[in-house]
Amino acid sequence: MVDITLLGTGGGMPTPYRFLSSLLINFKGRKILVDCGEGTQVSMKMAGTGFKAIDYILITHCHGDHIFGLPGLLQTIGNSGREEKITIIGPSGIREVMDGLMVTCKYLPYEIEIIENPTHSISIFDDDLIISTMEADHTAPCLGYSFYFKRSxxxxxxxxxxxxxxxxxxxxxxxxxxxxxxxxxxxxxxxxxxxGREGLKISLLTDSRPLDSMIDFYKDSDMLFCEGTYGDNGDIDKAVKNKHMTFAEAAAFAKNADCKKLCLTHFSVAMMEPKDYIENATSVFENTIIGEDRMEFSLKFPEEND
Structure with a gap:
């Protein structure tokens, strides 16, 4: 079983009603954090996820709403007594950005390993999990992620x-x-x-335009967490200009990639209530849900559903 907590669903800036982009994966007691916008620590505290067992931090891109919560989180992890290495994976430029952020937290009791723009899949947790990346289409170097949980x-x-x-x-x-x-x-x-037994594929795409060239990478995802910055179909021009997606575009992408389920996230500050636009997505891909801060998912392997 894989447990996921959607810690923050906002984009741009934190608000009283949404924290910024962050998602936590819990597998066999070990944790992977994807993005760390402002407010991530607060949301983790509210969700009771704990901090110490985070082994990997994956950054999609280096815009502030996805990374500015990282220095504080690293210090909190250090204060929890952790001594084991933490690995940070990110796009081109992540090493330079981390060098700058680390000025504020120089004296951590653990090592930080940085993997910049990996060109090959990475096997972790005794080869039970394969992390793959691909280049997304945003205004800064950006990675999409896929997680394949193997089933022996x-x-x-x-x-x-x-x-x-x-x-x-x-x-x-x-x-x-x-x-x-x-x-x-x-x-x-x-x-x-x-x-052999079928594994579980969980994928994430934010921030990006929905390119056809990405479809194979996300093909057959059991669950896709995808940005839906704009709910209104009339905001398509903004989406194109700012390299984001509308709900309808995200839904079409999930459908074309034969995903089983779509969870929309990364909502514009101007969109107070994303659920008001849910039909723009479900009319294209029925199995779509609107993500909410601290929404939890427990995904089972296919055999566990029998």
């Missing part, structure tokens, strides 16, 4: 017994990619595992 094959007791695998090796073979030699016989994990 199920243990097959009949297969293990028919292959004569000693019971003492069953658990070890399940958890290890390496073969095991025992009493002159080599045993491999495929001797105890059944068919």
């Amino acid at each position: 094959a199920k243990f097959d007791i009949k297969k293990a017994e028919s292959n004569g695998v000693p019971k003492m090796l069953w658990n070890k073979l399940q958890k290890s990619e390496e073969s095991i030699e025992h009493e002159g016989i080599v045993y491999t994990r495929d001797m105890v595992l059944g068919r």
Whole structure:
């Protein structure tokens, strides 16, 4: 199971009714934070998510509404007693921006690793999660993210017994990619595992125009968190000029990418009530919801839904 907390759904500037862009992923007790706008710490405190277990911080782009909450958060994590390394991933320019922000928090008790504009997917958490990136279309270098949570094959007791695998090796073979030699016989994990199982794909796209070239990257997402800066279809000119999307455009993108569910976020300050425009999205892609600060999701692997 993957737990997600949508910490902030606003764009541009924080308001009394919406914090800025931030999303927290919790998988097997470890956490990944995507973007860290002003107010992220407050929203985390309100949601009771904790700070110490954040291992990765992913930044979509270096506009202030996505990154200005980071120095304070890093200091709070340090004050929580964390000593393990934190990895920050971001687009071109993230290293220079972090050098500037770190002037305000020089004395952290843990190491910070920076990965700038990765060109290959990154496997983390014992290879159970693959993070992929692609270049988005915004007014600054910007990355879209995809998270693929792998699901290991199920243990097959009949297969293990028919292959004569000693019971003492069953658990070890399940958890290890390496073969095991025992009493002159080599045993491999495929001797105890059944068919492979489908994983879970969660994706995020903000801020960006909806380009056709991005569709394959987001294809078949179980859930897509996508910007919907403008709810009104009449704001299309603003969306094009500022490199954002309308609700209808985000919905069309999700539909074309065969996503299972769409959650809209990153709402303009001028849009007081995004739900007033929900039909502009659902008329295009029915399975669309409006994101709200501290909205929580628990996504199950396909087999867990059976």
